[in-house]
Amino acid sequence: MAAAPPIVVITGASSGIGRATALRLARDGATLVVSARRGDRLQTLAAEIEAAGGHALPVVADVTREEDMQGLVRQALDRFGRIDVMMCNAGFGVAGPIDEVRPEQMRALIDVNYMGTYYATRAALPVFRRQRRGHLIIVSSIVGKRGVPFMGAYSATKFAQVGLAECLRAETAGSDIHVSVLYPVSTDTDFFEVMSAATGVPVERAFGPRQKVEVVAEAVARAIAHPIPEIYPHRNSRLLVVLNAVAPGLCDRVVKRFGRKPLHG
Numbered sequence: 001m002a003a004a005p006p007i008v009v010i011t012g013a014s015s016g017i018g019r020a021t022a023l024r025l026a027r028d029g030a031t032l033v034v035s036a037r038r039g040d041r042l043q044t045l046a047a048e049i050e051a052a053g054g055h056a057l058p059v060v061a062d063v064t065r066e067e068d069m070q071g072l073v074r075q076a077l078d079r080f081g082r083i084d085v086m087m088c089n090a091g092f093g094v095a096g097p098i099d100e101v102r103p104e105q106m107r108a109l110i111d112v113n114y115m116g117t118y119y120a121t122r123a124a125l126p127v128f129r130r131q132r133r134g135h136l137i138i139v140s141s142i143v144g145k146r147g148v149p150f151m152g153a154y155s156a157t158k159f160a161q162v163g164l165a166e167c168l169r170a171e172t173a174g175s176d177i178h179v180s181v182l183y184p185v186s187t188d189t190d191f192f193e194v195m196s197a198a199t200g201v202p203v204e205r206a207f208g209p210r211q212k213v214e215v216v217a218e219a220v221a222r223a224i225a226h227p228i229p230e231i232y233p234h235r236n237s238r239l240l241v242v243l244n245a246v247a248p249g250l251c252d253r254v255v256k257r258f259g260r261k262p263l264h265g
Contacts, residue, residue, distance in 0.1 A: 005028055005029040005030045005031065005054075006025070006030050006084035006085055006224060007030070007031045007082060007083055007084045008025055008031070008032055008033070008084060008085040008087060009033040009035065009073070009085065009086045009087065009124070010022055010087045010089055011035050011061075011069075011072075011087070011089050011090040011116065011120050012035075012036055012089040012090030012091060013032075013034035013035055014034075014036035014041035015041065015189065015190055016089075016187070016213065017089055017182075017187060018034070018089040018090070018139075019045055020189075020213040020214055020216065021216070021220045021221070022049055022054075023045075023048060023217070024214070024218060024221050025054065025217075025220075025221060025224070026048075026052035026053055026054025026056075027052050027053055028221070029054060029055075031054065031055040032049050032055070032056050033057045033072070033075070033080075033083075034049070034059070035060070035061045035063075035072050036060070036061070036090070038060075039058070039060045042058035042059075045058065046058040057075065057079055057080075059072050059075050063090040063115075063117075063119060064112055064115060064116055064119075066119045068119075069122070069123040070123045072120075073123040073127060082127075082131060083124060083127050083131075084135060085135045086121070086123075086124035086134070086137070087139065087220070088116070088117040088120045088136070088137065088138045088139060090113075090116045090117075091116070091157075092112060092191070092194050092195065093109075093194070093195040094108075094109055094153050094198050094199050095150050095151060095154070095199045095260045095261070095262050096199060096262045097150060097152075098152040098153060105153065105198065105199075106153050109154060113157035113160075114160045114164075117161050118164065121138075121168070125168075128177045132175070132176060132177075133177060134176075134177050134178070135177075135180065136168065137220065137224075137231075138161050138162075138164070140158045140161045140162050141154075141155075141183060141184060142183050142184065142240065143155040144158030144161060144162045144183065145162070145241045146240050146255060147159075147255075148258040148259050148260075149256055149258070149261070150259040150260055150262070151259065151260060154195075161181070178227035180223050180227060180228060180229060181230055182216070182223075182231045183232050183233075184211065185209050185210065185233075186208065186209070186211070187211055187212070187213050187216055188211070188212050202263045203260045203261070203262050204259075204260055204261045204262075204263060208257070209236065211233055211234045215233050215234075219231050219232075219233040240254075240255070
């Protein structure tokens, strides 16, 4: 007998990878609990999910508020009785040399990218333990494996997510609770525009590989069906991880061209 379509909670679902993943999973009949701060976008997404064949529960919530993440999980349980997947997707970037990134910018990155992941994970894990099954998917970045110039502040939060995930993966090893980390490269979303706004000046577009957001969403769908520890939508990006492990000095020179430098004046 075929498995029932999953019940998937996605933070930061109103745009980018979160939105694309919700729509991709909807085609398989999944139930999506989609969360973000922008209620109007969530309502539009919910209608698109239903039209694509899925079921939607939009929940306006802020990942930087622990009570919002607890409430998000509680609403999902009240409506559907279980959660199969928690996808921690909310995040944004700031570019610049680390001595030019202002403390308030760094704090905002930590609050959204890391603390938001922590709060969502902390809300979902007790449910997974009670169910004795579940799947946590953390959306990091390839710069969570290898930093690139002018992305030190953002990269630090992405590395922090990876550390959290690796510890959880070891803690849950041998159980039916899975932990996966997604490592996208530059993706065709509004991330670049949001980063320029958060940085306060336009930012250079990165040189290097790019991928369509639908490719990332498809990789997530495959990982939900067949859980794996690490998800690389752009397969060749694994080579960067290997190069950094065996020849970090050489990797420094390779990634020098990949930075996103702020354009001052």
